[in-house]
Amino acid sequence: MTPSDHRHTVAAKRDGETLAADEIETFIEGYLQGEVGDPLAAAFLMACVLRGLDANETLAMTRAMIASGETVTFQGLTVPTVDKHSTGGVADGVTLVFAPIAASLGLAVAKLSGRGLGHTGGTLDKLESIPGLRTDLSPAEMEEQVARVGCAVAAQSSSLVPADGALYALRDATATVPSIPLIAASVMSKKLAVATDLILLDVKSGSGAFMKTPEHAVDLANACLALARGAGRPARVGVTDMSQPLGDAIGNALDVAEAVSLLRGEHHGRLRQLAVAFVATALEVELGVGLGDATGQAERAIDSGEALERFRRMVEAQGGDPHVADDPWSVLPRAAVVRTVHSDRAGWTPKPWGMPAWRWAPGGCARATRSTPPWVS
């Protein structure tokens, strides 16, 4: 390829043409190899934002991103493997409870998680608040743990889709983030690079989410599903509300304590409802259980303590103190100062505080980074 070929690709997209798969793949490869510089890549991304990418173009971009790194397979597992991913929101602790509930019902949850940015930190940060717990499992360790315990939540390696971090940093710097095809490619490249039997996506919509309206969230859901189909991978997407945090807790140790409370059957709010809904969908797709029956199974897995037991075993397998499942605050780090917040007005709360309030976090649990998309978790 010559520099003028890459410029031709950008010019074609600028003029609204549809690019061939190999043009897109060559361009992305060129960027990752340093043959295409940031200015041309930024122009390309802006052309994509303004002109759009059709399903084939988006799939080509996703494939090129996957090809930038390693892929993960779990060949030794005999039960269906499920991956669950949320496009991010405030206090989304669903994964912490989804994994043990699903594992207790005969599914294998092999969850590779990114380092979140954000308001709450990601699932990894939450788990790592349990003393001793490690998330740097190798693929072999992860597979062994999933075979034995039914679930594992580990950090994705930096060599899993390195293109995503590079492209996201450039998009963040060039006002090219809000594009559904580009977001779908970012989300799905990392899901498709890990070979599981079912991909479950929770696309959030609302004031606390990246997609502000259900209509936009449905567009993103459909774009992600088209990529899954293109890659021959079964997937289901729930478009769910994030106009307020799902649970009560926003933090890391606080989220773990809330997850334990939920698994002890003490929490009956939206967090539990959503975790149950995702487990039921996984049971329906992978084990052929009717949805009503599957929902009942998930509820019973919580109420019987089976899911809590899986959580305990997962924590222990990853080196964490299993007593967190019995008495979370005997194990978790407590803040030095705990204060009650009293309302200074009266009225109906149309906008509960989540994200805006979170920005204070001095040395708190939020991080800012330019290379992690807001839809990781």
Added chain:
Amino acid sequence: MRKGDPIDPSVGIVMRAKLGQYVDDGASIGEVHAADAAAADLAIAAILAALTFAEGPVDVPPLVHGWFE
């Protein structure tokens, strides 16, 4: 802050006021867990500034808008 910075896992907020709920002036609506008193003060001020109120009841969106395959 940057990716990879150490984080304090103990801090955070617990928020009990939910969308569509009526809150009295002075009612307990949550907790702040902070590293020190100054951080707690900052957090409480930010929370109260971020909280908005409606004059009457508001609609709460459904938890699940839909499933897609």
